[in-house]
Structures are given as structure tokens and as C-alpha cells.
Amino acid sequence: MEQGRSGNRKDTRVEITTFDFEEHGDERGILISLEENKNIPFTLRRCYFMYNTQPGVSRGFHAHKTLRQVLICVRGQCRIILDNGREKAEVLLDRPNKGLYLSSNIWRVMTDFSEDAVLMVLADQLYDEADYIRNYDDFLAWVRETGEEA
Ligand code: T46
Secondary structure, rough: OOEEOOOOOOOOOOOEEEOOOEEEOOOOOEEEOEEEOOOOOOOOOOOOEEEEEOOOOOEEEEOOOOOOEEEEEEOOOOOEEEEEOOOEEEEEEOOOOOEEEEEOOOOEEEEOOHHHHHHHEEEEEOOOOHEOOOOOOHHHHHHHHHOOOO
């Protein structure tokens, strides 16, 4: 915590929002359904996923200006490091019924992928390179300008 400009105590911690998706299980196994504006908190415009991530590789190292996403490791596990420009936090995604909400103004690193990891991402916008902030100093400047540390 630190003193905000208004004199109020300002919480600098990274806000973590995770979801436990409902599992529809029976003797055949388990099914999870993801629906926009229901258990996913936005309208879905895009889904992508990454797999075959090589040992020791970390991905990400960027933030977004406006994109909102939900990350789900549907197989295996990986760790997500979130950085709001002031504080860092880590979330382990290690089960397919767990989702992590990722707001735009977070510098993110995906790391510690297990060999079998499949990381699926649901996004509220189509792919747009102009929405990326790929330089950490630019990210810090963006956070200062917008006052949008999460
Ligand atoms: C994010 C994290 C969690 C596309 O052509 N379309 C797409 O929808 C995406 C996501 C990527 N690409 C291309 C762009 C690059 O040539 O695929 C290549 C790899 O993308 P990038 O290096 O940005 O991937 P990551 O794993 O570092 O980051 C991705 C997302 O790009 C990003 O939005 O938040 O996953």
C-alpha cells in the first residue's frame, strides 16, 4: 500500500481474478462450457492456444492497451506472472476448470510450461498488433499516463 495523490491509501497490489468453471461430470468424464457474458465476462471475439512450448521457454513480455482475456490451461500446467507496474503476482494454472482474467494494463509473462501444457486464451478483440505494448519502459510510461495500474 502507498499514499495516493488524493490522500487516500492506495492499494498497489495486482488484482487477481480467477474463475472455477462448473464441471458437468458423469460416468463418461467431464465437460466444461464457456459462454460469453456468462462465465466469461465479455463478448468473445477470438480464441487462440499455444502448445509444444519448449523447455525453459517463457512467453508474453508485453501488456495490452485495451484487450481483455481469460487464460485456461486446458492440459498440463503453466505459471502466469502479472505485473501492474508496481507489484507482481503469480498464478499457477494447473487444472482445466480454472480461468484467469487478464485485464489490459498488465504486463504478463507465461512461464514454467509443463511438456504437455496447452494454454488456451479467450479474448474480447481480434488480433491487433497496435494494441500491444512490447517495451517495458513504454508500459511503465503508459501506466503513469493513464493511471491505470490494475
Ligand atoms: C497475450 C498472451 C497471453 C496472431 O497472428 N494472431 C493471434 O491471435 C495471436 C495471439 C498471435 N499471432 C501471431 C503474432 C506472432 O507472430 O502469433 C505470433 C506469436 O504471438 P506472440 O509472440 O504475441 O505470443 P505470446 O505467447 O507472447 O502472447 C500471446 C498473445 O499474443 C498476447 O495477446 O496476452 O499470449
